[in-house]
């Protein structure tokens with residue numbers, strides 16, 4: 001009968017077989033061909049999700065996306081049938097499929113890996129093994145006592161999961177063995193239950209029974225209730241919210257039960273009676289997870305300053321000639337206001353808008369600001385959102401509910417089909433690049449491609465643009481608009497260097513704090529102004545060491561020292577998550593002189609409490625912001641003004657806007673500058689400038705920034721003081737050119753991993769040699785051990801490939817690299833080596 005199913009008529013009567021090429025969310029570099037069952041042929045659409053069986057294991061199923069429909073059978077294997085379709089209307093657009101393909105090609109990964117990351121997991125299916133009573137069972141004498149009890153329970157339920165069986169069977173039961181035995185006795189059946197993970201949120205509502213929608217009936221009812229005043233009151237209360245005569249359709253929507261209860265017992269029981277007597281009926285509706293506040297009270301009039309108006313007009317003019325424009329605007333210049341103006345224009349012309357922000361900035365003030373203008377028309381897409389919430393944003397884009405979405409990097413995967421404008425705020429931010437898992441994409445660059453296909457414009461904004469972007473602008477490939485005036489009368493802060501060598505000599509240093517900084521903090525508190533302290537390292541201290549034998553606490557799985565976390569009294573590895581207790585004495589020599597070296601945010605917080613016992617200090621770093629609303633809470637508290645000092649890692653550098661911050665202190669600037677990476681200077685400049693930009697954002701007092709350094713002569717510090725981005729750009733660019741680094745070349749980093757160092761090294765050596773053969777030794781660096789050469793017990797070797805822009809066919813190079821990688825991966829002598837390619841690595 002299968003035969004009959006595969007053949008059906010096309011409209012002209014010819015018998016044909018339909019096949020679908022599908023994207024499956026697995027790391028295999030191809031599409032998979034499946035048969036379309038006859039009954040599905042009319043409904044199946046490109047971009048829709050389907051459920052398919054996969055692999056040898058029975059019952060294993062995947063969510064797949066239809067990429068192509070055709071009638072050519074696959075060669076070499078018998079195509080299996082698609083089980084079912086999930087979407088009547090495709091949830092992905094043709095643009096997205098094109099984007100998936102491009103990302104897979106460009107970032108050297110599989111299209112299935114792209115799909116897997118792109119699609120919120122709520123849109124995928126989950127399958128769960130369940131057990132069911134077998135109605136044909138008739139040998140009860142074979143059962144043990146426990147099995148018999150369980151079977152009695154099972155008969156009461158349509159199906160149970162293994163967990164539920166375990167709970168019924170009692171603690172300590174071997175559930176798998178129990179189920180196996182019951183299956184062998186043919187008492188139960190095991191099957192896979194497949195369902196979409198997304199579950200809409202349902203609420204129970206109340207409405208007047210249809211009978212009483214008729215005015216006459218209602219009047220009769222009210223009369224009848226005269227003797228039951230409490231019940232009558234409840235009905236009246238309902239009618240005061242849903243005035244029946246004028247808008248009968250309102251009754252359809254119903255009311256929340258709580259509105260009628262009003263928390264008093266009498267009305268509660270009256271309501272129950274009214275429901276029982278079928279005056280009211282209850283029903284369930286889907287409740288959107290994002291509140292529907294309407295559009296009242298929105299502030300749609302934006303008053304731009306003259307400088308902002310000029311910038312906005314210039315951007316629009318530049319868009320005439322360029323698809324991408326860079327807005328180079330200093331911190332506090334009000335770039336957000338310019339964005340809002342442009343977003344309104346784009347939405348006004350009927351197109352969609354995407355506004356990308358780095359993770360942290362998005363959770364806070366900017367969203368509040370945007371919501372005030374765009375209200376519920378704006379979707380928010382954030383990684384701290386639940387699966388269900390993300391699905392609702394996704395569906396909202398498909399349905400047209402959200403014409404405008406503000407989101408983090410993964411928002412580039414939303415199903416837009418009519419984009420007019422994409423804004424990438426803080427475009428220099430490294431968090432736009434995904435590291436793990438694949439696809440290792442850069443959201444800014446993906447956004448530019450996305451815009452290209454949909455003929456949308458891209459605005460990149462930053463006070464400290466990435467060298468790559470600024471270079472493109474200077475080359476005339478991107479438009480460039482500058483905004484070098486702070487909003488209002490505010491000016492850029494006064495940046496000063498504190499010479500730590502000198503403080504040490506004069507013995508004025510108190511632990512990590514210079515006397516200059518302590519004095520400034522104290523004066524600031526007296527003025528009731530707030531301060532921000534920046535140290536780009538979390539925990540209490542990065543090292544623990546024995547004074548007698550030099551033993552240091554190291555991670556057993558990684559080649560790094562363990563960080564001491566005082567608050568939780570733990571040593572932690574920041575690479576693999578390993579945790580252990582704090583040793584009371586040296587495990588090597590038994591000495592009790594175990595000390596901490598270096599300092600992180602936790603130590604600063606601790607010290608501040610000693611220096612200023614009256615002060616209120618908050619800390620913002622990865623450790624204090626794990627909970628869903630932790631950022632907002634910290635920021636709101638700081639905004640509320642009860643807090644004197646905010647200590648944090650680079651999290652506090654991103655887009656925060658506080659009225660009352662007039663002092664910023666920067667610790668360990670030297671470590672930022674001397675980080676062993678060719679981008680260190682650029683990064684340090686960006687980080688210091690951004691965090692400095694948090695000070696003095698309001699007219700009145702100029703802000704102060706104090707940078708603690710042991711080497712005040714470093715040229716980069718003078719550029720920070722002078723806010724000399726252009727000077728930095730010029731010098732850095734020269735160096736990049738001399739050594740052929742981006743923007744003059746593209747980088748691909750290959751990382752080879754294996755638990756055996758020798759095998760890892762051997763594979764890396766071979767790969768490098770083959771690449772040097774084809775590309776020449778000037779383009780291939782390594783293999784080299786990275787800074788941390790062992791992570792999670794895997795030994796790492798890096799190979800860096802530099803490919804000149806424009807001169808070399810980069811696509812061919814990537815294909816060649818991928819082929820060499822595949823050779824090694826299939827070499828039996830190099831079993832289990834893993835090789836990761838990171839294109840445009842940062």
Ligand code: ADP
Pocket residue numbers: 303304305308329330331332333334335336337487657697
């Ligand atoms: P940037 O992103 O360039 O650092 P913001 O957009 O955060 O700067 O603006 C700095 C502050 O100035 C914000 O509090 C913002 O609300 C305020 N601001 C900027 N422009 C205007 C304007 N035209 N009208 C009112 N407030 C403005």
Ligand code: ZN
Pocket residue numbers: 546547548549550551586587588589590591
């Ligand atoms: Zn020791």
Ligand code: ZN
Pocket residue numbers: 555556557558573574575576577578792
């Ligand atoms: Zn570790």
